[in-house]
Amino acid sequence: MLKVNNLTISFTGREGxxxxxxxxxxxxxxxxxxxxxxxxxxxxxxxxxxxxxxxPQPPGQIESGSALFLxxxxxxxxxxxxxxxxxxxxxxxxxxxxxxxxxxxxxGAQLMEPxxxxxxxxxxxxxxxxxxxxxxxxxxxxxxxxNYYPHQFSGGMRQRVMIAMALINEPRLLIADEPTxxxxxxxxxxxxxxxxxxxxxxxxxxxxxxxxLAVVADIADQIIVMQEGKVVxxxxxxxxxxxxxHPYTRKLLASIPKGQKAPSPISPNPLVSVKKxxxxxxxHNETVKAxxxxxxxxxxxxxxxxxxxxxxxxxTLGRSLLNLVPATSGQILFDGQDVIALAxxxxxxxxxxxxxxxxxxxxxxNPRMTVYDTLAEPLLLHKLETRSSVAExxxxxMDEVGLARHFVRKYPHEFSGGQxxxxxxxxxxATRPEFIVADEAVSALDVTIQAQxxxxxxxxxxxxxxxxxxxxxxLAVxxxxxxxxVVLHNGKIVEQADTTTLFExxxxxxxxxxxxxxxxxxxx
Amino acid sequence: MSTVPVHTLxxxxxxxxxxxxxxxxxxxxxxxxxxxxxxxxxxxxxxxTPWIAPYDYAQQNLDLGAAPPSADHWLGTDIFGRDLLTxxxxxxxxxxxxxxxxxxxxxxxxxxxxxxxGYAGGRADAVMMRLVDILYALPFMIFIVLLMxxxxxxxxxxxxxxxxVEWLTMARIMRAQVQSLRQQEFVEAAVSLGLSPLVIIWRHxxxxxxxxxxxxxxxxxxxxxxxxxxxxxxGLGVQPPETSWGLLISFGAETMEEYPxxxxxxGLVLALTLFALNFLGDGLRDALDVxxxxx
Numbered sequence: 001m002l003k004v005n006n007l008t009i010s011f012t013g014r015e016g017x018x019x020x021x022x023x024x025x026x027x028x029x030x031x032x033x034x035x036x037x038x039x040x041x042x043x044x045x046x047x048x049x050x051x052x053x054x055x056p057q058p059p060g061q062i063e064s065g066s067a068l069f070l071x072x073x074x075x076x077x078x079x080x081x082x083x084x085x086x087x088x089x090x091x092x093x094x095x096x097x098x099x100x101x102x103x104x105x106x107x108g109a110q111l112m113e114p115x116x117x118x119x120x121x122x123x124x125x126x127x128x129x130x131x132x133x134x135x136x137x138x139x140x141x142x143x144x145x146x147n148y149y150p151h152q153f154s155g156g157m158r159q160r161v162m163i164a165m166a167l168i169n170e171p172r173l174l175i176a177d178e179p180t181x182x183x184x185x186x187x188x189x190x191x192x193x194x195x196x197x198x199x200x201x202x203x204x205x206x207x208x209x210x211x212x213l214a215v216v217a218d219i220a221d222q223i224i225v226m227q228e229g230k231v232v233x234x235x236x237x238x239x240x241x242x243x244x245x246h247p248y249t250r251k252l253l254a255s256i257p258k259g260q261k262a263p264s265p266i267s268p269n270p271l272v273s274v275k276k277x278x279x280x281x282x283x284h285n286e287t288v289k290a291x292x293x294x295x296x297x298x299x300x301x302x303x304x305x306x307x308x309x310x311x312x313x314x315x316t317l318g319r320s321l322l323n324l325v326p327a328t329s330g331q332i333l334f335d336g337q338d339v340i341a342l343a344x345x346x347x348x349x350x351x352x353x354x355x356x357x358x359x360x361x362x363x364x365x366n367p368r369m370t371v372y373d374t375l376a377e378p379l380l381l382h383k384l385e386t387r388s389s390v391a392e393x394x395x396x397x398m399d400e401v402g403l404a405r406h407f408v409r410k411y412p413h414e415f416s417g418g419q420x421x422x423x424x425x426x427x428x429x430a431t432r433p434e435f436i437v438a439d440e441a442v443s444a445l446d447v448t449i450q451a452q453x454x455x456x457x458x459x460x461x462x463x464x465x466x467x468x469x470x471x472x473x474x475l476a477v478x479x480x481x482x483x484x485x486v487v488l489h490n491g492k493i494v495e496q497a498d499t500t501t502l503f504e505x506x507x508x509x510x511x512x513x514x515x516x517x518x519x520x521x522x523x524x
Numbered sequence: 525m526s527t528v529p530v531h532t533l534x535x536x537x538x539x540x541x542x543x544x545x546x547x548x549x550x551x552x553x554x555x556x557x558x559x560x561x562x563x564x565x566x567x568x569x570x571x572x573t574p575w576i577a578p579y580d581y582a583q584q585n586l587d588l589g590a591a592p593p594s595a596d597h598w599l600g601t602d603i604f605g606r607d608l609l610t611x612x613x614x615x616x617x618x619x620x621x622x623x624x625x626x627x628x629x630x631x632x633x634x635x636x637x638x639x640x641x642g643y644a645g646g647r648a649d650a651v652m653m654r655l656v657d658i659l660y661a662l663p664f665m666i667f668i669v670l671l672m673x674x675x676x677x678x679x680x681x682x683x684x685x686x687x688x689v690e691w692l693t694m695a696r697i698m699r700a701q702v703q704s705l706r707q708q709e710f711v712e713a714a715v716s717l718g719l720s721p722l723v724i725i726w727r728h729x730x731x732x733x734x735x736x737x738x739x740x741x742x743x744x745x746x747x748x749x750x751x752x753x754x755x756x757x758x759g760l761g762v763q764p765p766e767t768s769w770g771l772l773i774s775f776g777a778e779t780m781e782e783y784p785x786x787x788x789x790x791g792l793v794l795a796l797t798l799f800a801l802n803f804l805g806d807g808l809r810d811a812l813d814v815x816x817x818x819x
Binding site for chain 1 (some may be wrong): 666701708709710712713714715717718719727731732812
């Protein structure tokens with residue numbers, strides 16, 4: 001149905017001409033799903049946007065290639081004709097549904113608008129069709145929710161609305177760019193299933209773009225692996241997963257978190273003991289119980305996994321432990337001292353012993369401080385080094401986290417995401433803390449980088465005898481790292497058990513749901 | 525940045541890297557350098573005026589009257605026969621001093637106030653910003669007139685009075701910046717390292733909020749100069765025979781049709797100062813943004 005040949009797209013930038021897409025071929029067959037896999041910067045999105053005339057030219061330029069879609073070459077069509085096809089026969093679903101919906105317009109009106117103006121449907125007819133579509137994509141009680149504004153939906157429901165909008169004109173091809181990346185795992189599983197159902201029912205072709213092999217493991221028929229603008233491997237799903245040929249594909253497969261940490265001996269005395277912790281916020285005169293009556297222990301030397309979906313309160317909990325967010329009530333005993341009740345002076349010396357690593361390495365480093373300044377700051381603050389000895393220690397830390405020494409005077413924006421996360425880890429470890437909270441520390445990274453950082457964290461945790469609270473939405477990652485797991489849902493602990501028990505004998509339904517939603521279970 | 529291998533830090537200057545790098549970047553921006561040079565020249569001339577001015581600024585020559593530029597009087601003379609170049613040089617002393625000192629007052633109070641309010645948040649923020657709102661609501665001319673009436677006409681007081689009005693907007697801009705920065709994870713990371721709030725504001729917050737502040741500062745300096753002209757015109761600022769660029773321009777505007785040079789030359793120096801400030805301001809903003817073009 002769609003056949004792309006020899007597509008080459010280049011961008012002219014400050015550093016000269018960059019070939020973002022280099023001689024790429026792929027095709028999509030009606031009723032089947034083709035997945036393009038690659039890490040950020042691999043050209044996977046550019047190649048699809050290029051087909052639809054959605055890359056700005058200049059700086060972009062389509063150098064060569066053809067894209068046959070229903071007997072038309074998309075690359076030869078003029079703007080007007082292309083726009084027609086884009087609206088009618090090819091539809092797109094993007095990563096972040098919030099930015100694609102008009103926040104001031106009711107969802108129903110946004111669905112009805114194209115029906116009325118492009119297809120000339122009457123008001124009642126458009127409404128009936130909109131209701132049908134909403135029901136088809138699994139939105140509950142469409143008769144009521146048709147009058148909702150986008151913000152009244154959850155992320156998953158908004159993505160369903162986006163899919164409904166994409167289906168309005170009965171497209172033949174659906175292009176989904178990272179459609180589930182912004183969603184929780186359980187919701188991700190539902191959306192992927194929805195796409196499969198729609199495909200089976202309407203016999204459309206789906207082109208899915210993703211950075212995550214595990215996500216497409218269950219739905220893709222054909223898989224194309226891209227690296228640095230080139231297709232390095234293509235094949236059907238079974239071949240790619242069972243007999244990958246190219247070393248890069250093997251590396252991607254090896255990076256999918258799997259396996260389980262060997263249980264390590266745990267000392268019986270807790271380093272951190274949380275008792276009946278509550279962290280509540282006042283919001284528009286409503287009390288939001290972000291963390292509600294939570295009690296657990298973190299034992300010396302263990303990695304405790306804290307898993308939960310967005311809104312479960314897991315990040316608030318992690319921040320409360322370090323007193324970054326004031327707790328409402330309860331106790332946090334760190335080595336016997338109550339963190340909440342401490343005076344500012346005592347808190348400062350305690351802060352040396354507990355540190356945090358954040359999710360977004362782009363936001364967690366001061367953009368105007370060099371690596372040197374970032375790493376030297378905690379050392380000087382806690383008087384661990386003098387002005388004359390600090391430089392040597394900074395370089396040692398860089399060695400430890402695997403950053404080349406000549407980067408010492410560079411600013412954060414000059415690094416990749418993985419390198420920045422190494423800086424953040426270095427800063428957290430600089431004071432030689434005993435306890436680390438890692439809040440989604442690898443979630444923002446590409447899979448291969450994620451695997452490297454996880455390995456680094458594991459090594460460092462062992463070397464330094466660290467105790468860690470590892471917060472993540474991703475059970476597969478947690479399984480790889482954690483000795484025990486706490487499951488958090490709506491601010492309350494649903495279940496806590498050691499890793500093996502939790503995976504093999506989950507007690508609660510919610511835990512079971514989470515386990516079932518792990519993408520690419522067949523690979524584990 | 526060079527990729528010379530660094531094994532010790534002996535070759536890397538430490539602690540002031542942001543400012544040093546900013547200076548290196550600024551030096552590469554020709555327009556900003558030109559602006560800097562023009563401002564430096566004007567300031568130097570202003571300082572040296574009592575020694576280098578060709579005439580006495582109060583010396584009248586009623587026989588000569590308003591004369592166009594000539595070999596004796598390069599920029600001509602005003603209606604009392606006073607040398608215009610001398611007037612502009614002496615006027616520059618007042619105008620530049622008002623512009624820079626009043627803006628510095630506004631900058632220090634505004635940035636400090638806004639940063640603390642924005643970082644503290646909650647009740648402290650509410651109280652501090654309501655105070656700003658109240659001061660905003662006061663008609664500031666009345667405020668300045670009152671100050672002048674109570675304390676007498678005093679140049680230093682004029683600087684302070686204008687600065688005390690101009691800091692309000694500065695505080696609001698700063699607060700908005702800080703509020704968004706406070707949510708950033710690197711500020712949280714600084715808290716978790718155990719840094720005190722004042723150090724966090726100074727090292728992590730203010731450097732990241734400088735861009736809009738610098739641009740607003742370069743806009744404030746000329747507007748303060750014009751404000752001074754307005755006050756002087758009302759008789760609340762400097763009085764003849766002392767003068768300022770603003771006063772020269774307003775007198776020049778009155779006689780524009782007969783003696784155009786009386787408007788043209790004071791206007792030209794003010795415009796040059798404005799351009800210089802703008803280019804320097806843009807240059808500074810880019811230089812302080814480490815994400816900007818590097819080598």
